[in-house]
Amino acid sequence: MQTHFSSGQLADAATATSEAVIRKCVHCGFCLATCPTYLLLGDELDSPRGRIYLIKDMLENDRVPTPKVVEHIDRCLSCLACMTTCPSGVNYMHLIDHARGYIERRCTRPLSQRLLRGLLAFVLPHPHRFRWALALARLARPATPLLNKLALLKPVVALLSLAPSRAVAAPASLAPSTAPAHRRGRVAVLQGCVEPVLRPEIRAATVRLLNRSGYDVTFASGEVCCGALVHHMGREQGTLAAVRRNVDVWTRELERHGLDAIVITASGCGTHIKNYGFLLREDSAYARRAARVSALAKDVSELLADTPLPAGQGRGLTVAYHAACSLQHGQQAAGGAQRLLEAAGYQVRTPAEAHICCGSAGTYNLLQPRIAARLAERKVANLERTRADVIATGNIGCAVQIGQRASVPVVHVVELLDWATGGPAPPTLAHRASQTGR
Ligand code: SF4
Numbered sequence: 001m002q003t004h005f006s007s008g009q010l011a012d013a014a015t016a017t018s019e020a021v022i023r024k025c026v027h028c029g030f031c032l033a034t035c036p037t038y039l040l041l042g043d044e045l046d047s048p049r050g051r052i053y054l055i056k057d058m059l060e061n062d063r064v065p066t067p068k069v070v071e072h073i074d075r076c077l078s079c080l081a082c083m084t085t086c087p088s089g090v091n092y093m094h095l096i097d098h099a100r101g102y103i104e105r106r107c108t109r110p111l112s113q114r115l116l117r118g119l120l121a122f123v124l125p126h127p128h129r130f131r132w133a134l135a136l137a138r139l140a141r142p143a144t145p146l147l148n149k150l151a152l153l154k155p156v157v158a159l160l161s162l163a164p165s166r167a168v169a170a171p172a173s174l175a176p177s178t179a180p181a182h183r184r185g186r187v188a189v190l191q192g193c194v195e196p197v198l199r200p201e202i203r204a205a206t207v208r209l210l211n212r213s214g215y216d217v218t219f220a221s222g223e224v225c226c227g228a229l230v231h232h233m234g235r236e237q238g239t240l241a242a243v244r245r246n247v248d249v250w251t252r253e254l255e256r257h258g259l260d261a262i263v264i265t266a267s268g269c270g271t272h273i274k275n276y277g278f279l280l281r282e283d284s285a286y287a288r289r290a291a292r293v294s295a296l297a298k299d300v301s302e303l304l305a306d307t308p309l310p311a312g313q314g315r316g317l318t319v320a321y322h323a324a325c326s327l328q329h330g331q332q333a334a335g336g337a338q339r340l341l342e343a344a345g346y347q348v349r350t351p352a353e354a355h356i357c358c359g360s361a362g363t364y365n366l367l368q369p370r371i372a373a374r375l376a377e378r379k380v381a382n383l384e385r386t387r388a389d390v391i392a393t394g395n396i397g398c399a400v401q402i403g404q405r406a407s408v409p410v411v412h413v414v415e416l417l418d419w420a421t422g423g424p425a426p427p428t429l430a431h432r433a434s435q436t437g438r
């Protein structure tokens, strides 16, 4: 695509990167076929190619983004299906990230949106605040039908729906643990923000599984949320503060005690941490260390793919595997989890439209609840058509989004791997385990 940026504009590194991305696009339109928002809305401006045009026009002309442009950019899920499809190697992720930051700097959103976005940025990255917010949300649940009648409050209703019906369980232990035998290395597990509050059993299963596979496990002291949630909202300052803090924390851990990997159980976080090196590429004090952290980051399924697990017992279960977009498109690493499940003895089924997002996408289901709900319903219908006993995924956002609608349990891949190799049954499958005695 031809561009017309001035040399002054291109002196800005972020603009220069975006210009290089835009120039790679050859307008072929292949990406339209796999874009979830284009699939649902049928509007070119809600497709990757349409958004590239909008961003190009906004950046080239240094325009204050209009509400229409903001709407089309906001509707993008950042699912990155377009990157998997694009034959020209357009790095849409870098472009949309730049556009989101530009919009946040240059546009004043309506008060209701500013309040909601501020609330999400204040609560979600902080497990203690999130735990309190869920407790309050449970109390507010009876008011949901009333709130649902007011369009303005639909995002609040989506937020309330995150609250589990049971009380939130205590956080899983952060104590370091060692491999009982055949030691392969030492890893730090990302502590996360939303996952340990909503599903602490995922961390517990991960630690058991890693120990059993020969890894000593630690949790780096001083770590904060990876920054992905605020990054998706274009909040650059908050993002970079979180990134620098974590680079400091993991570098200290690496240099003092040695680390073979930073293991991530939520693939949305993994995609973001693998991008730390890019985010801090212009920061001379951090660039090298950030790139090293990114190189160490591994989805738990990637690490385990290189590690022979003890023989598994799949217990006759059929599993519909939902590959999170962040894993299949963001990291191009979805195959590992499926192979691990099969090796552990499960019968894995792949749903139709496996490449299409479930609508969770970070804070998307809270900020764009209507589109997110349509995508979730479509995803759940495809998953349930496989007639599997259980749905497995590798990202907490997808697990919640799908779990709210699915009629079968939704678990993390590590919970099934842990169970098959000697750990306890996942809490959502304990009933089945006691019925079958397996
Ligand atoms: S990231 Fe996803 S929603 Fe956004 S343009 Fe690409 S395919 Fe469409």
Ligand code: SF4
Binding pocket: 024, 025, 026, 027, 028, 029, 030, 031, 032, 048, 049, 082, 085, 086, 087, 088, 089, 090
């Ligand atoms: S597939 Fe790639 S090159 Fe083709 S229009 Fe989409 S982004 Fe541009």
